Every structure is written in structure tokens, then in C-alpha cells.
Amino acid sequence: MEESNSRRNFMKMSGVVLAAGTAGITGISRSTMASAAPAVATHMMAALPKAKGPRLVIVGGGTSGLTIAKHAKKEYPNFDVVLVEKRDMYSSCFSSNLWYAGLVNLEFLADHSFLDAAVNNGYVYFNATVTGLDRASRTLVTSEGDIHYDFLVMAPGISYDYSKIGVNDVEVMTALRQTYPGGFISPTEHATIHRKTKEFEGGVFVQTVPSGNYRCLPAPYERACLLASTFKKNKIKGKVLILDANPEITIKKDGFHAAFNELYKDYIEWLPSKGVTGVDVEKRIIKTEFDEYKFDDAAIYANVRGSTLIEQLGLMAPPSKSNQKEADIDTRFYNIIGDPHVYVTGDSRPHPYSKSANTSNSEGHFIAKVLAARAQGKEISWTSPRTICYSMVNAHPMEAISVDAGYDYSTEKDAITGFSKDTKTFETRDVAKGQATLEWARGIYRDMFNA
Numbered sequence: 001m002e003e004s005n006s007r008r009n010f011m012k013m014s015g016v017v018l019a020a021g022t023a024g025i026t027g028i029s030r031s032t033m034a035s036a037a038p039a040v041a042t043h044m045m046a047a048l049p050k051a052k053g054p055r056l057v058i059v060g061g062g063t064s065g066l067t068i069a070k071h072a073k074k075e076y077p078n079f080d081v082v083l084v085e086k087r088d089m090y091s092s093c094f095s096s097n098l099w100y101a102g103l104v105n106l107e108f109l110a111d112h113s114f115l116d117a118a119v120n121n122g123y124v125y126f127n128a129t130v131t132g133l134d135r136a137s138r139t140l141v142t143s144e145g146d147i148h149y150d151f152l153v154m155a156p157g158i159s160y161d162y163s164k165i166g167v168n169d170v171e172v173m174t175a176l177r178q179t180y181p182g183g184f185i186s187p188t189e190h191a192t193i194h195r196k197t198k199e200f201e202g203g204v205f206v207q208t209v210p211s212g213n214y215r216c217l218p219a220p221y222e223r224a225c226l227l228a229s230t231f232k233k234n235k236i237k238g239k240v241l242i243l244d245a246n247p248e249i250t251i252k253k254d255g256f257h258a259a260f261n262e263l264y265k266d267y268i269e270w271l272p273s274k275g276v277t278g279v280d281v282e283k284r285i286i287k288t289e290f291d292e293y294k295f296d297d298a299a300i301y302a303n304v305r306g307s308t309l310i311e312q313l314g315l316m317a318p319p320s321k322s323n324q325k326e327a328d329i330d331t332r333f334y335n336i337i338g339d340p341h342v343y344v345t346g347d348s349r350p351h352p353y354s355k356s357a358n359t360s361n362s363e364g365h366f367i368a369k370v371l372a373a374r375a376q377g378k379e380i381s382w383t384s385p386r387t388i389c390y391s392m393v394n395a396h397p398m399e400a401i402s403v404d405a406g407y408d409y410s411t412e413k414d415a416i417t418g419f420s421k422d423t424k425t426f427e428t429r430d431v432a433k434g435q436a437t438l439e440w441a442r443g444i445y446r447d448m449f450n451a
Contacts, residue, residue, distance in 0.1 A: 040141075056082070059153065068153055069083045082126050083124065096190040103398060150375070154343065155360075166276065193299055205299075207227070208243045213354075241295065305325040386405070390433060402425070404423065406423055407419060
């Protein structure tokens with residue numbers, strides 16, 4: 001089945017359209033740059049070879065960072081590209097739901113090397129943690145020394161915002177992170193949810209869905225389906241309780257509702273408009289505005305915000321531009337307002353695009369072109385990213401639904417205003433889309449890691 005998404009559905013999917021102001025890329029005073037820099041250089045230089053061309057430093061080895069590192073070098077071979085990543089092992093957040101149901105193994109997610117990606121594509125992988133940024137001197141400060149840059153791309157992903165689900169106590173927050181992780185940031189969260197799935201013996205397993213523009217809009221519903229499919233196959237007397245802060249499923253609603261009703265009538269209970277307002281970790285009770293729900297186990301997905309690193313480095317937009325603490329960037333070209341040398345991409349951007357792997361990958365190709373052009377004193381036209389997303393709704397057999405979305409930009413409003421007319425959803429589940437889900441992931445891995 002094909003159907004076009006309306007602009008109303010676009011607003012439902014993205015939460016709210018957040019417009020960043022447009023600014024020219026020249027005319028920046030050093031005093032302005034210095035005031036935006038929360039840290040100064042240490043003057044201990046990182047152990048990196050001398051730059052052989054304009055140095056492009058990319059922070060974050062997720063989908064956005066890896067895509068830009070590879071394709072910026074392809075677009076402009078003179079770039080001296082350094083990818084700064086605090087992890088020494090890669091594992092993808094995308095496709096992790098498939099691991100819980102045994103449809104892929106851990107190797108599928110994690111058998112990809114930062115080192116190989118760098119060697120294959122002619123850049124340097126630098127294993128370090130960012131600790132500061134001096135924009136006046138164009139210096140990135142890391143745990144392994146300072147790095148001077150000509151262009152800097154920040155692609156650090158998201159952080160959880162537990163305050164938006166009524167959790168402000170640090171002890172409760174820590175207990176939630178460790179005991180009932182959301183499973184949308186760290187690979188160790190995925191390992192915990194995988195263990196939970198294998199060891200679950202019955203009762204109520206809660207999957208929460210946050211409000212706002214959270215990472216991978218359909219993923220909590222996909223996870224619920226795959227957990228239910230596993231319980232059903234193993235004849236476990238339990239159910240997945242979906243506490244959804246939204247009044248309706250945020251994307252591909254027809255396909256998910258069909259799966260809930262036709263495949264998992266005895267295994268999934270979906271409750272809309274049930275935003276979490278608090279959690280009693282010891283008693284295992286989730287509180288909503290009017291009700292309380294007892295659970296046996298859970299994956300509690302808090303609201304998301306831009307990575308705390310964006311805030312720490314002084315790159316965050318004011319609340320009038322982003323209510324999720326995302327970066328203050330140009331709507332079309334991603335540079336920090338007033339600074340043509342620093343860019344923020346991926347899930348810390350304030351755009352209403354889906355915070356998902358394919359969007360970040362598609363967007364990364366465009367940003368690579370922007371950087372290559374600007375390094376040569378040129379400009380290019382804006383191009384919409386693409387959101388192609390598969391959701392596995394049945395594990396036995398593998399059946400999926402999907403969406404293929406583009407976006408429109410308004411020059412008058414300087415805002416992303418809705419889905420493009422060619423956006424379509426494919427909401428009848430079938431085995432062909434189940435197989436395509438695996439190929440979709442393999443394609444992104446190839447684009448990031450292979451030559």
C-alpha cells in the first residue's frame with residue numbers, strides 16, 4: 001500500500017518545526033568568537049601529522065560523522081580530515097532492535113572498524129574525548145591534546161533529558177540509566193536490553209515512547225513488535241505495554257496498528273497520551289498524569305535533547321529556536337550562526353528531520369559537498385536529505401513496513417515546512433521489505449566504512 005503523508009502528519013512526526021536564523025558567512029569579530037568559547041587551548045598539541053591541506057576535524061563517529069569524513073575527502077581530496085571519536089569500538093544503534101529478536105547477531109552491528117574506515121578513505125581516526133573549544137583560535141581541545149582546524153564538524157548525537165519525564169533526582173536518574181536504559185545511545189544499553197529480552201520470564205514489559213522529535217521515531221514501536229514476537233514464539237506469558245506520550249503513533253501508524261491487532265493482540269497493549277511524569281524504581285511503578293503502571297521490566301526512553309557537548313561548548317540555540325537544546329545553526333548549510341568554520345550535523349541539529357541513521361547518512365553527503373565548496377570559496381544550493389526507514393514488525397517470518405520521505409524548505413520562513421510531495425509510506429508488511437531491512441543496513445555500513 002502507498003499513501004502520501006500530509007503536512008499535518010509531518011508536524012505530528014517532527015513535533016514542531018524549529019527555524020534557525022540565516023546569517024552570512026563573513027564579518028565575525030574575534031571578541032564575539034572568544035565570548036562563545038567556554039575553554040581555551042592547553043597548548044599541548046595532539047600527536048597528529050602536520051596538516052597537508054585545509055584541516056577538517058569531525059567530532060563523532062556515528063552515522064553523520066563517518067559519512068562526512070569519507071565523502072568530504074572524496075569531494076575535496078585536498079582536505080586533511082581527522083575524525084575524533086571517544087569510542088575505540090563501533091556498534092550501530094540502528095538495527096539494534098533486530099538483535100533482540102535474534103534476527104542479526106552482534107557482529108552485524110559491531111564488526112566495523114574505525115581504523116579500517118580511516119585507512120580505506122584516506123583520513124585519520126583519532127581516539128580522544130573533546131574537552132573544550134576555542135573558536136577564536138580555531139582550536140579543538142581534547143584529552144589527547146589540541147587540534148587546530150580550518151573547518152570543524154560537531155556530530156555528537158543526542159543526550160537523554162530525564163527532567164522531561166519528571167525525573168530530576170540524580171539518584172533516580174542514575175538508577176534509570178543503569179537498570180532500565182532507553183537503548184538509543186550507547187551500545188552497552190543495547191547489550192542490557194538484549195539480556196533482558198533473553199531472561200524475561202513473564203509479566204509486563206514496559207516500552208515508553210517520548211514526546212518531541214526523538215531519535216528514530218518508529219523504533220520504540222518496532223522494538224515492541226519484536227519483543228512481542230519473541231514472547232509469542234517462546235510462549236512466554238507476558239505482554240509489552242507501550243506507554244506513548246503522543247496521541248497517535250508518530251509514523252507508519254497504519255502498519256504498526258495492523259501488526260498490534262493482527263499479530264500481537266494478546267501480547268501488546270498500546271496506550272496513547274501516556275507521557276511519563278515520574279518513576280519509582282524500587283517499586284517498579286511508572287507514573288503518568290492520571291495513572292500508575294506496575295511493571296516487571298522496562299526500557300524507559302526519556303525525551304531527547306542535543307548532546308550535552310553542544311551546550312558545554314557554547315553552541316546551543318536559545319529556547320526560542322530549539323526546545324530540545326540543539327545547536328544554533330543555519331537552516332540550510334549547518335554552520336553555527338555567525339561562524340563559517342563550525343558546523344553541527346546529525347541528531348544535535350534543530351531541524352524537524354527524523355533523527356535517524358538514513359537521514360544522517362543522506363544529510364552527510366550534502367554537508368560534505370557544502371564543506372568542499374566552501375573550502376574553495378564557492379557555495380552550493382540546498383538539497384533535502386532523504387529519510388528511508390524500514391521497521392521490522394514480525395520476526396517469524398521477517399516482515400517489515402517502510403517510509404521514503406523528503407522535505408520542503410521555505411525561503412520566506414527560512415524553515416523546513418513539511419514533507420515533499422514525493423514522500424510515501426509502505427504500510428503493508430511483507431517478507432520482501434523484511435529482507436530489504438537488512439540490505440538497507442548493509443548499504444549504510446558500506447557507505448561509511450568501505451572505500
